[in-house]
Amino acid sequence: MQAEPRATFLAVHSVTLSFGGIHALQDVSLEVSPGEIVSLIGPNGAGKTSLVNCISGFYHPQRGRIVFQGDDVTRWPPHRIATLGVGRAFQNVELFGRLSVLENLTLGRHRHLGYSLLQALGYYGRAQRDEVTARRRVEDVIDFMELEPYRHQPVASLPYGVQKRVEMARALALEPRLLLLDEPMAGMTVEEKEDMARFILDANAEWGISVLLIEHDLAVVMDLSQRVFVLNFGRLIAAGSAAEVAADAHVVEAYLGEEAVAP
Ligand SMILES: Nc1ncnc2c1ncn2[C@@H]1O[C@H](COP(=O)(O)OP(=O)(O)OP(=O)(O)O)[C@@H](O)[C@H]1O
Incomplete structure (x- = not known):
């Protein structure tokens, strides 16, 4: 290299x-x-x-x-x-449809930073140490992208335009x-x-x-x-x-x- x-x-x-x-x-x-x-x-x-x-x-x-x-x-x-x-928002929304906006942003952040699903869900190891920072960032992004009214709604239930916003928010959550x-x-x-x-x-x-x-x-x-x-x-x-x-x-x-x- x-x-x-x-x-x-x-x-x-x-x-x-x-x-x-x-x-x-x-x-x-x-x-x-x-x-x-x-x-x-x-x-x-x-x-x-x-x-x-x-x-x-x-x-x-x-x-x-x-x-x-x-x-x-x-x-x-x-x-x-x-x-x-390098954050990326996909042409076709690539989110977990049955999970909420908040869960998508939180999981998306951990998955892309190399954590396993178990670590992300169970707050073990590295995931636990970074949890406070991650939550703060996710909250900032939800606020920034004006997604507060939808935070607990499953993504698949949201209008397409809002899903596209969540897709960009997921990328922004990675800082x-x-x-x-x-x-x-x-x-x-x-x-x-x-x-x-x-x-x-x-x-x-x-x-x-x-x-x-x-x-x-x-x-x-x-x-x-x-x-x-x-x-x-x-x-x-x-x-x-x-x-x-x-x-x-x-x-x-x-x-x-x-x-x-x-x-
Ligand atoms: N995985 C793949 N396998 C085979 N061909 C592919 C693959 N990905 C892209 N291509 C081909 O490469 C070319 C460029 O495609 P690409 O999707 O990058 O174009 P694009 O400019 O993004 O088009 P659009 O505006 O329609 O999204 C096309 O001919 C496409 O069929």
């Missing part, structure tokens, strides 16, 4: 990932700076979730490197990357430095999207959390992101400010087809 200067927050170097003949990612490089909100956009199947899977350790690319705060995490398993401070959000607003009403955008901005401003956001709603992307990366067919085709990528002919073509590009 090769150490990198600590100045690097997240660096993706020439990552290539294939599934058989499908090239999900081809030579993709990007960097995220501390405290930044960046978005990853691109048409369906462009490779966005695959890249987030590589950063969070769910996939291991065939080529390239991923460096987080000086550690080469390219081959690390997900729970080990999570302990470094991440980098939050990977895979379509956190998909399927939400306009009001729910506005609330979610506020939660993302506040998490960034109040806790200094950097955010890598996958989002299809380009208005949201324009509002939230300091920089935008655009993938198409597994390749990075543009990077820059929201205004710059919106004006990029390759991006317009990727989204609207060749006829949209001016001659």
